[in-house]
Amino acid sequence: MRHILHIVSKDLRQAWPYGAAALALLVVNTANFAHVLATRGTEQAAALAIQLPLDWLLAITWALYYGVVLLGDTIPGTRQHWISRPLRWQSLLAAKLLLLPLFALPVAAAHLVQLSLRGFPLADHASPVIANALWLVFAGLLPVAALASLCRNLQQLALWILALAAGILAVQQWDPALPTTLQGVVNDVTVAAVILACAAILLWQYATRRTAPARIATIALAFVIATLPHWPAALWRTLIHTKDNPLTLALSPPIEWDGDVLRVPLHASHLATKSKLRRNDWLVHISTREVATTDVRTVDEYEFGQAGDLGLSTPSGFLTDHAAEPVNVDITGEFTVLSEPRHASVPTQGERFLLGIGRCQGWVDKLQIIECQSVLGAANRLEIVPVWQIGVEPNAKTSSLASSSEQAPLGLLPHLHPIALLSGDVFVNWSAKYPEIHLRTRTPIAHIQRSLQLRGVKLVDLLPQPKPRESQENESSPLGDVLKPPVPTPTSPIADYFSPHSAPAKAPQ
């Protein structure tokens, strides 16, 4: 361990100019993010316009920094000063990998700053944000590490990255045409395959330094991974042992709310007579009167509860949740569930399939909230999966919220953004079909409105905020002015999108 830290120390000292540049860009990026939040109109548009280039520049700078560190002790070749020394390859590799958590710290700090600017309490979100940053750094830089282990210098590394990127882009031009239900699984598999391949290349190279076969294997693996989305859907279904027995669910207003129970009319088609949905520690049994083929029809009442036989068949046609724990249900639109669901039901995606390799679940609610983030940047699309919190006691609700924050599947995808933490504190029911946003959060609603920039959209606070807390948070916010409720701006670039496409849903009582 002493030797590992010694190497880490050497690496940090030797590559400090690159590290300083990466940190400076991180600060600039965060400052620009704050600027986006604090401004309006053309100034905000200008800040938004440079956000994406800044993000790319930041990623490239971190990759360059790590590349320089790795190439400080190059693997290919026979004339390096270190290779005939009493230096274990395990120590060298561990030292290089140990830098990744170090790199994640400033990234996490930047995300926490962004989060605080949005008005979220840091104490509740520190651990998921750190986990997210760790994942971001590992998933982003592990491929750089693998490629650097094949290269003798930065020029070679740049060439390898460009060549592989060009090859992957070329393969992606070929439309995969996978069903939506499989795309999540394929994405998970792709991410897992990239990580496993990178880990294998790294281990091989550091242990054997046999570069020629490693380079050939890298090209072959890159080709295989790039073509994963193009494998036939039938093959994927065989691989993940699923039957093509789709269930289509859809919500339609009105939603009923009596304070304790949320009832959501649920329509289904292609529903198997008996279906099980497993996600988190929850097991949901769905049973229907009959298997429909094409019709959309009302199905039985479903009850969600803790693991066990929670199936309930009362043909009232409502989704009912009595649980104190948070329940995540994707009801933003029609979606498909397989009879042995792994990817269609929000929480089950990839869970079993990727068991044992880090549980790389791709949670639909996260993904859709990520799309919410893309709205903030590009105002193209917004689909947020609603997350209902049902509880009786206010304390229980708070507990649920906190629990939800912790359980919120943050940090599992490399491109997650802190906005995903919305799933912990803000519960949104919004889609093109249901252009009404229902929020229940400890964060003052104005903060959320501000952070989401939802102007011209009706906000319904499901749970009235305790006023003293709200005022206290407003006072303690470092961005008091910023967090004032915004004046609706009809010319907002995203205002049109937020305009209702259909009649608003009835707000829960």
Added chain:
Amino acid sequence: MSNHVITTTNLGMRYGRHTVLNGLNLEVPRGSVYALVGSNGAGKTTTLQILMNLLRGHTGAATVLGVDSRHLTVKEYARIGYVSEGQEMPDSMTVAEFLAFWRPFYPKWDPAREQELLQLLRLPLDRKLKHLSRGMRMKAALISSLSYRPELIVLDEPFSGLDPLIRDEFIEGLLAHADESTILISSHDLAEIESFSSHVGLLEDGHMAFSEETTTLTNRFREIEVRTEIAQLPSNLPKTWVRAETTAALVRFVETQWHPERTASEINEVFPTATAFQANAMPLRAIFVALAKAARKAA
């Protein structure tokens, strides 16, 4: 304890279809300064890299410090100092940082010896390696490889491209602090090697042409000049004579097994009309050149 620090047995290596080493047998005695010489492409660097486990031989075996070279561990590397020509150094480090980096890896690192070497080789501690000349970089590598009193020092073409002054300083530093070590040095700079090597081995076409003590080698080689009137060389020359040639009234050849009485007897037998002959001692360089040319001619 084996009397040989390095041993190779029928070592073979090829790059594609090109055979570099072809049944190489090498023994480096403990405490010797062994010069591995050979023309460019003879396989010297390949041999050393196999010994250091930087390459894998295709056939045969090699042991270093009693361990199969393919299984060298940090324990053995801590007893070996390896400096190669054109060694890739961490350019952004200063000399001081470079030495400080390696210090913790060697339990036997001797700071006093490090200081002695620094003074002897006059290396600026605060200078970055990328700002040092080739010779100075070699010196830095040498200091980092001698400061822990290695049992075995392996030098691959260390004098290549060094000016005479730096070369002298390098050799001085090497010899002054390698009294307890075995040194294996590959080079084609025979003039320098002759001055301090105790053993020499000639690598030719991937195998060892000869390997013996330097003094024995220089004692058995002589350049002979015979005064005699012959039109052309006879065909019955002894096999120990190489590079025989004749000019007007003079025959020259290299005797590879010089023995005053036997050689004189053979000269009288081959050249009955010989009036006189002279035997000149040969420097290592001349011996190497004579053998190389003879081998080329035979080929």
